Amino acid sequence: MERQLEIAQCDDNEKVLYASRQLQGAALDWWDSFYFSHTEANPITWPEFHSAFHSHHVPARLMKLRRSSWLSSKGSMTVAEYRDMFIQLSWYAPTEVDEDEKRQELFMEGLNDGLQYQLLSHTFASFQQLVDKALVIENKHHQMEDKKRKFQG
Incomplete structure (x- = not known):
């Protein structure tokens, strides 16, 4: 995923959008839960997405x-x-x-x-x-x- 984002030259907001659309199965379930529980008015940043994804999927x-x-x-x-x-x-x-x-x-x-x-x-x-x-x-x-x-x- 990281390589694809690098090749596409996405900015941080685009990375979150692109990466979240690639998720399937349990990873997609995690994203739906994470996205809907996000209470801040600001959009989810790439570092926030990356950190949360990593800590959930690699305990x-x-x-x-x-x-x-x-x-x-x-x-x-x-x-x-x-x-x-x-x-x-x-x-x-x-x-x-x-x-x-x-x-x-x-x-x-x-x-x-x-x-x-x-x-x-x-x-x-x-x-x-x-x-x-x-x-x-x-x-x-x-x-x-x-x-x-x-x-x-």
Whole structure:
């Protein structure tokens, strides 16, 4: 929805109108209830709509569960798999990843201890640079393991 609104270059009032017309099922039921209970004379703003929609459809408890599953997967997947999951789950914790530094810190928490240790002494200009470096180190680690197996074999 956000992408469609961005492409359409809607202003905040148009965003509410457009987004509310796209809702179906339970989301539409929520909108009808929210709209009719809105008592202010001013129209509903986009930030108000977005915040209310998010808090209703993504409850705080669900966000905590997603975050714990995010962190419990520490080290159990490749960096690329973890990056993809991190990006998906970051939707559930927007305030925890709204700044690049916070995003980097949270991403580091989910990496295995060996990668964390190798990356901690560095400062990265961006989240993407951190991910890129983690991928390079992981790849080098796999190459070294392969050489070790071949040598021992």
